Amino acid sequence: MTDRTIGFYQILRSLPRLEQNPLQPLSIPMGCIHPHTTHRLKTLTSMQPYTRPVGLPNDRAQNHREPRAKKAQVLFFTPSLGNGGAEMHVLRAINALDRSQFTVSVALAQTGGTYEAALAEDVAVYALNPPHIRSSLVRTIRAILPLRRLIQTVQPDLLCAVQDHANLAAILACYKLAKPPRLAISVQNAPIAQYHRLWHPLDRLMCFSIAHFYDRADQIIAISQGVAAEIATLMSGKPCPLEVIYNAGVDPHVLQGATHPIGRDRAIPLIVACGRLHEQKGFSYLIDALARVRETVPAHLWIVGEGPLKSSLERQIQKRGLSDCVRLVGFQSNPYQYMAAADVFVLSSLYEGFGNVIVEAMACGTPVIATRCHHGPAEIIEDGVNGLLVPPADGESLAQAIARVLTDSALRQHLSDRGRLRSQDFQAQTIAATYGNLFLQLLAQSL
Numbered sequence: 219m220t221d222r223t224i225g226f227y228q229i230l231r232s233l234p235r236l237e238q239n240p241l242q243p244l245s246i247p248m249g250c251i252h253p254h255t256t257h258r259l260k261t262l263t264s265m266q267p268y269t270r271p272v273g274l275p276n277d278r279a280q281n282h283r284e285p286r287a288k289k290a291q292v293l294f295f296t297p298s299l300g301n302g303g304a305e306m307h308v309l310r311a312i313n314a315l316d317r318s319q320f321t322v323s324v325a326l327a328q329t330g331g332t333y334e335a336a337l338a339e340d341v342a343v344y345a346l347n348p349p350h351i352r353s354s355l356v357r358t359i360r361a362i363l364p365l366r367r368l369i370q371t372v373q374p375d376l377l378c379a380v381q382d383h384a385n386l387a388a389i390l391a392c393y394k395l396a397k398p399p400r401l402a403i404s405v406q407n408a409p410i411a412q413y414h415r416l417w418h419p420l421d422r423l424m425c426f427s428i429a430h431f432y433d434r435a436d437q438i439i440a441i442s443q444g445v446a447a448e449i450a451t452l453m454s455g456k457p458c459p460l461e462v463i464y465n466a467g468v469d470p471h472v473l474q475g476a477t478h479p480i481g482r483d484r485a486i487p488l489i490v491a492c493g494r495l496h497e498q499k500g501f502s503y504l505i506d507a508l509a510r511v512r513e514t515v516p517a518h519l520w521i522v523g524e525g526p527l528k529s530s531l532e533r534q535i536q537k538r539g540l541s542d543c544v545r546l547v548g549f550q551s552n553p554y555q556y557m558a559a560a561d562v563f564v565l566s567s568l569y570e571g572f573g574n575v576i577v578e579a580m581a582c583g584t585p586v587i588a589t590r591c592h593h594g595p596a597e598i599i600e601d602g603v604n605g606l607l608v609p610p611a612d613g614e615s616l617a618q619a620i621a622r623v624l625t626d627s628a629l630r631q632h633l634s635d636r637g638r639l640r641s642q643d644f645q646a647q648t649i650a651a652t653y654g655n656l657f658l659q660l661l662a663q664s665l
Contacts, residue, residue, distance in 0.1 A: 289317075290661055293374035293399070294324040295365060296384050297358055300331025301524070301549055302494065303465070303574035304406035307441075308380050310466035313338045314650035319658065325368055327361040327384070328354070332551065336471065344368055355420075358383040366391040369399060375664075376657050380404040382412075386427050389434045400660040402437040406465075408593050410448045411569035412498075425452060433458045436660055439653075441465050441572040444593020463652050464597075467577025467644035475554030476582040482559055487517040487624045490560035490584075492553050492575045493567070495525025495546070500566035500589065502527075502534055503613045507566075509538050510617035515624050518543045520560075522553045558582040561630065562623045568610050570594040577644045580604070580637035585630050587619045598644075604636035 294312055299305050312322050313336070323342040328351070334343065346361040346368070369377065369391060377399045379388035385403035392398045409428055413421035429452045432438055438460045440446035446462050482488055489508065493499040501521060508519045521531075521544070528546060535544045550556060553575075557563055563579035565588040572594040579586050588595040589610035599605035606623065608615040623630055 290375040296380040298328040298331040299333040307465040310646040314646040327357040376400045403435045404439040407571040466646040466649035468581045469646040475552040476558035478555040492522040495527040504566040506613035507616040580641035585633035604640040
């Protein structure tokens with residue numbers, strides 16, 4: 219095992235000892251805070267330590283809870299708020315959650331994310347780590363004890379963790395607390411697909427941890443039916459409270475961002491894709507597909523996003539002789555203007571949990587082609603009605619679909635109109651209301 223895996227495994231094994239080792243007061247630096255959120259960011263040093271009431275049992279099922287106030291206090295926990303679909307979903311859900319029923323705060327393993335500036339003004343932001351910890355896994359592990367301390371101090375009614383590492387950290391942080399919050403965890407990717415490398419110790423550990431620890435949560439939220447099925451498979455039929463809630467894909471920022479024009483030659487057909495430059499996104503197949511498309515249509519491709527495969531993709535682009543027609547435009551704070559400028563938007567992923575960018579592109583009025591990968595795209599798109607679906611890892615099929623859309627104006631308009639209509643099902647207000655109803659149900663069970 220690697221050192222990182224051993225460290226995480228040791229923390230998992232420490233579960234029974236957490237209550238036997240009371241936490242000492244923690245001094246947590248403010249960290250790297252986005253200037254727009256510094257005024258509301260809180261550290262644990264400014265809070266009074268929580269004193270455990272005498273005589274309360276440790277078992278979550280037997281915990282006594284005082285009657286809650288009219289507004290329930292919800293604390294979200296996620297690794298960061300920046301540069302990803304899961305993070306954007308968290309941002310939209312937090313901002314759209316009904317303030318007549320909830321007060322909302324968020325704890326972050328890493329602050330300074332690009333989305334923090336867009337948080338609603340009433341959202342308190344808690345920094346759980348000092349700045350400049352490079353490893354996301356290390357940041358999440360280090361956040362466990364500060365998160366536990368924060369829960370003891372703030373005493374939220376409900377904790378909602380988002381993404382697998384944060385989910386496990388939240389489960390550990392809540393374990394055997396005298397007064398634990400209700401715990402909901404959100405799974406944002408397909409776990410079997412994401413942790414498929416059976417030879418890799420960390421992937422094996424994640425699958426093991428999901429199978430053996432996720433049932434400690436009061437609610438598991440899967441972002442698609444396919445993700446829910448994978449969770450059920452990993453848990454081997456173990457009973458678990460599992461609910462499917464699709465991600466929030468549309469908010470006013472999408473529609474506003476789409477109105478900003480971007481310079482491009484309208485005489486040249488434009489394909490746009492968005493996502494982290496990672497193997498999961500299948501961009502190598504999209505680049506191969508472009509080479510085939512250009513045999514009949516002189517299209518260009520712009521890919522929005524950063525990631526570890528940038529150099530590899532640049533070499534592939536050069537090798538295929540596509541340097542003049544493919545642009546890796548990097549991370550963009552407003553990707554929606556790129557989506558809106560495109561003649562077709564393509565998701566070429568090998569696997570997904572949901573596919574936020576599909577909904578965002580639809581909302582921008584752009585025809586969408588996506589792979590029928592596990593999971594999400596086929597739950598959003600009805601093939602031939604509001605988008606086109608093609609097999610994953612198949613450059614030839616992808617090229618045929620792109621050429622079809624680029625050469626058929628009537629099809630483009632049809633997919634644009636029906637896609638825009640479909641995107642309304644994923645409005646942030648609608649999805650946040652579904653979260654809110656689920657939260658209220660969980661809190662009602664604790665009274």
